[in-house]
Amino acid sequence: MPASNTSIQLPIVDISKSISPSSISSLSLACREWGFFHIINHGISKDLYSKLRLSSNQVFNLPYEAKIKAGPTSNVKTYTPHFIASPFFESLRVSGPDFLASAKNSAEAIMNQPDTEFSEVLKEYGDKMRNLSKKVTDILLMCLGKDFATKFASEFSNCEGYLRINNYSLPEKRVMEKEVEGLGMHTDMSCLTIVYQDDVGGLQVRSKDGKWLDINPCEETLVVNIGDLLHAWSNGKLRSSEHRVVLKECKTRFSLAFFWCFEDNKVISAPNEVVGDEFRHYEPFMCGDYLKFRENSVRGKFEKVGFTVKDFAGI
Numbered sequence: 001m002p003a004s005n006t007s008i009q010l011p012i013v014d015i016s017k018s019i020s021p022s023s024i025s026s027l028s029l030a031c032r033e034w035g036f037f038h039i040i041n042h043g044i045s046k047d048l049y050s051k052l053r054l055s056s057n058q059v060f061n062l063p064y065e066a067k068i069k070a071g072p073t074s075n076v077k078t079y080t081p082h083f084i085a086s087p088f089f090e091s092l093r094v095s096g097p098d099f100l101a102s103a104k105n106s107a108e109a110i111m112n113q114p115d116t117e118f119s120e121v122l123k124e125y126g127d128k129m130r131n132l133s134k135k136v137t138d139i140l141l142m143c144l145g146k147d148f149a150t151k152f153a154s155e156f157s158n159c160e161g162y163l164r165i166n167n168y169s170l171p172e173k174r175v176m177e178k179e180v181e182g183l184g185m186h187t188d189m190s191c192l193t194i195v196y197q198d199d200v201g202g203l204q205v206r207s208k209d210g211k212w213l214d215i216n217p218c219e220e221t222l223v224v225n226i227g228d229l230l231h232a233w234s235n236g237k238l239r240s241s242e243h244r245v246v247l248k249e250c251k252t253r254f255s256l257a258f259f260w261c262f263e264d265n266k267v268i269s270a271p272n273e274v275v276g277d278e279f280r281h282y283e284p285f286m287c288g289d290y291l292k293f294r295e296n297s298v299r300g301k302f303e304k305v306g307f308t309v310k311d312f313a314g315i
């Protein structure tokens with residue numbers, strides 16, 4: 001694996017204010033080049049993170065036998081154990097629109113009893129992420145064209161989100177000769193993803209010429225990246241970049257990835273005004289069909305990007 005020390009400077013959008021035309025143009029450039037940017041003043045307090053991290057850690061610290069009760073072969077299917085995405089990665093999924101019910105369901109399966117605090121904190125986080133995702137969608141539509149946020153609002157009105165709580169860990173006694181992949185190269189199967197990464201770092205984006213660049217953590221800043229669904233809807237104008245997480249030291253790493261997605265039965269087809277005078281790069285496709293395509297191919301799921309939306313619907 002090539003060593004990579006270069007970090008990337010991405011635009012920082014103050015999501016609490018209306019965005020200026022000059023910020024829109026620098027953001028547009030970043031979205032076309034990297035598909036990644038930062039947001040600040042997002043309204044998620046440090047206190048909410050601490051609570052979320054604490055109660056998530058309580059779940060991850062439970063024995064494998066408990067967690068696997070919500071694993072891939074259970075009825076609940078919200079827990080991804082180690083050795084699926086990587087040996088160093090486990091994850092718990094909490095889905096909207098009812099984040100409270102979804103979290104309760106997992107907690108009950110894992111602990112045989114409801115965990116009110118865990119569920120309530122996840123409801124608060126999920127609801128806030130939903131509002132943030134709507135704001136970010138509007139801004140991204142503005143990057144595509146004047147008045148597009150209003151013009152195309154109805155296309156996104158049935159979007160919903162899910163959260164993945166990610167826990168990365170390396171065996172303590174491991175001799176770290178080189179970095180390892182905590183989460184292999186992939187693109188996201190979302191319209192957009194909002195990521196909180198803790199101060200350990202390790203998130204990397206792949207440049208168009210194949211170099212890995214660090215996205216350094218920055219306090220009180222969230223990372224936004226564009227996923228395959230918005231990439232296809234924008235006729236490839238907004239880039240869904242390959243990214244991964246590398247672990248350099250024997251530290252645990254915690255992240256929260258919120259995926260904002262079209263409804264399963266949405267037909268994704270770039271509107272003519274978005275395509276403009278370019279060629280169409282994607283055939284229209286049903287969102288749920290693409291998700292199934294990715295889920296059914298191990299390579300497309302987490303590992304190497306063998307399959308993305310380009311393989312599925314690219315012209």
Ligand SMILES: O=C(O)CCC(=O)C(=O)O
Nearest residue numbers: 166195197203245255257
């Ligand atoms: O852990 C991270 O920082 C990013 C995770 C990620 O890319 C994903 O869950 O799709």
Ligand SMILES: [Fe+2]
Nearest residue numbers: 186187188243
């Ligand atoms: Fe991702």
